[in-house]
Amino acid sequence: MPMSRWIVLLVALVALAAAGLFSWRMPVSATAYEVKEGALTQQVVASGRVVASSRAQIGSEIVGRVTERLVREGQQVEPGDILVVLDSTELAERVQETRAALRQLESARRPQAEAGLADARAHFEQARREHERARRLLESNMVSRQAVEQAEEREAAARAALERSRLDVEALAPGGAEEALLRARLAAAEAALERAVIHSPVTGTVLTRNVEPGDVVQPGRVLLEIARTGQRELRVPFDERHLGQLAVGQRARCVTDAYPDQPFDATISLIAPIIDAARGTVDVRLVMEQEPWFLREDMTVSVNVETARLERALTVPNDAIFGVEGASARVHGVEAGRVSPRSVTLGLRGLLHSEITAGLTAGEIVLTDPGLSPGQRIRPHLTDHPEQGEPASSREPFSFIR
Template sequence: MDRFRRLWSAAKPYRTPALVLLLLVAAAAWFGPGLLLGPQVPVRTVTQRDFVQSVVASGHVEAPHRVSIGTQITGTVRRVPVAEGQVVAAGQVLIELESAELRAAAAQADVAVAQAQARLRQVAEVQAPVAEQALRQAQVNLDNARAQLRRNADLFRQGFIGQAALDDLQKAVDLAQAQLHSAQKQVETARSGGSDHAIAVTALQQARASADAAHSRLRYATIEAPVAGTLIDRSVEAGDVVQPGKALMVLSPAGETELVVQIDEKNIHLLALGQQARASADAYPESRFDARLVYINPGVDAQRGSVEVKLAVAEPPAYLRQDMTVSVDIQVAARPAAVLVPTDAVHDVDAAAPWVLRVEEGRARRRPVRLGLRSGGLSEVLDGLRAGDLVVPAAEARIRDGSRLRPLAAGRAGGMSP
């Protein structure tokens, strides 16, 4: 130690220049590459592969139509045998109303029908035969009266009887003829098509119509599912007094499921009916299912700047529920072996003349590019780049055309597009 101190003291005149020289060498080693070769910059690699352009949107699950369930009469709810979210079959009972009064009215109407039927049978089985018998009797009486008038007319001409007796016999003939005419009318009214028969038939029809109305009102007390489906809303309980015009339940019919999504209006030109899509429910993001574009609204929502589209799901997964939130990727175009560059490396990407900074022999060089499809952070390069080229991200504002740089590979344009 003492020896080192003596040597350090002996070198005192030379210590300062040596230290400065040492610092200069260290600084050159540290800053030299940056000054001579430029800064280290993360770059992107241009790749080539099959590419699919997708339009991404979100929306919800919806049945093609919904059925609102209500009542056609005012009444008190007796029973609600189904719960919200339950799958029901067509014809299954959903709501029962108190129906004692309605059953009594239907029974009373049935009795009125029976009475009308009995009256019609009475006309056909009693009144008509009696009228025909009376007609035959009236005909016999008229024949007898006419025969007596003929005989007594001969006696009158012979002077055996007077005019008064002959007049009485003529009156008897007129009376018998009137009775015959009355009997004929009785027969006509009692026969099929006659007035009494028609009145009886009309009374029977009216009674049956009243009975049908009473039974219809009785049937209204039991509300059934018009189609099979899932109850997505229920707003009625036992004891409630319900009236026509109010929805008590909402039924989502079984059948094809649709996804209703909003698409940014700037992507309208990319859409076409029949395009395939992949969708997932936000509650089950790991599970994806197929869908197909079946409807594009002809109008644009001016407030949101979007267009409503619908996609049919031919085979909806079992977990899919009405009004679930979904994410949809609609495949609008595809390119085999496309040259791809990260969109974040393209300057003026939406302008008429986009360009990139390509790494060439340690320098950044501005190169114009012509773009094609874009999706998922990637852009198809139709002209200006080749697979394997390195490009500088547009966010690297310190790098300009002609700047030196040392490329630092930070990513490749090979990530999967959504």
């Protein structure tokens, strides 16, 4: 390679080194925060829904075809209101047939049985007398033994007929087996006829309807769902990782997607004793001290539960904290205009701020750029701490810590 090229290359290397040295010695502007003392709260944030404390699922107790559906979603109902009507033609015919059978029992079959009993009793008395007379005549040798035997057989047959008639009268008597059977059938037929008209068992609001005229329904199918009138509650699935931070009685600040400018308060009333293994969540119920007028069933609600609070803590925004491992972390401080790495100990942690329990003091400066080199000259650009109340996005599907 000619000497001139070596000289050019050497000059270029020297220039690059000089530029690097110049850039190293020149201070770099970087965003910074001042370590401050103040109140620090920790919140667990999740989304859930507004639900009624109790819901009634309405179905049919019999198989039938729907002829009328008299309510729709959002309609208010009272106990006894008619909701759905089923075709009752066959049921009504069954009731009429059973009533006719009862009338026939009272007006025809029972009198006939009583008359038959009287006739059987008369035949038996006559057969008994004839048998007795035949036995006396046999003693005088005026009739044959065969005639006596025939008279005895007629008496036995008459006695059997009398017993059958007596049993028939007992069965058909008032309160007897036949009447009891017919009245049981009538009660069952009338009950089935009543079930053809489905009534509301509660006071509430119709939430869903899954039936239309012409549908064939059967027991076990939910036709309507009614939210009972009364206090609503919030049901919120929290990530199971936050279970240890939640407790009954904790207060929460709530806001709906539909009315974000009208927040309201609620209190945790129940934490489910089991975990939803499929979603990795625990269901939490919250009750409202004063229910807002705008709440609707199944409305989406964001819930911020305050799980911890410090009135006085040394705080640093989380974007100035690096290399977190448990309670240990690192920050980039500033000392004599240069980057000064520090090891710190963390206390209470939130989404925006963390408590520093060791490694920093109030008034010190920390930098937000993790790519700065130790000893590098720096020109801090101080900015305000993010506000605690500012909303923060989360990549977690159910709940996160603020």
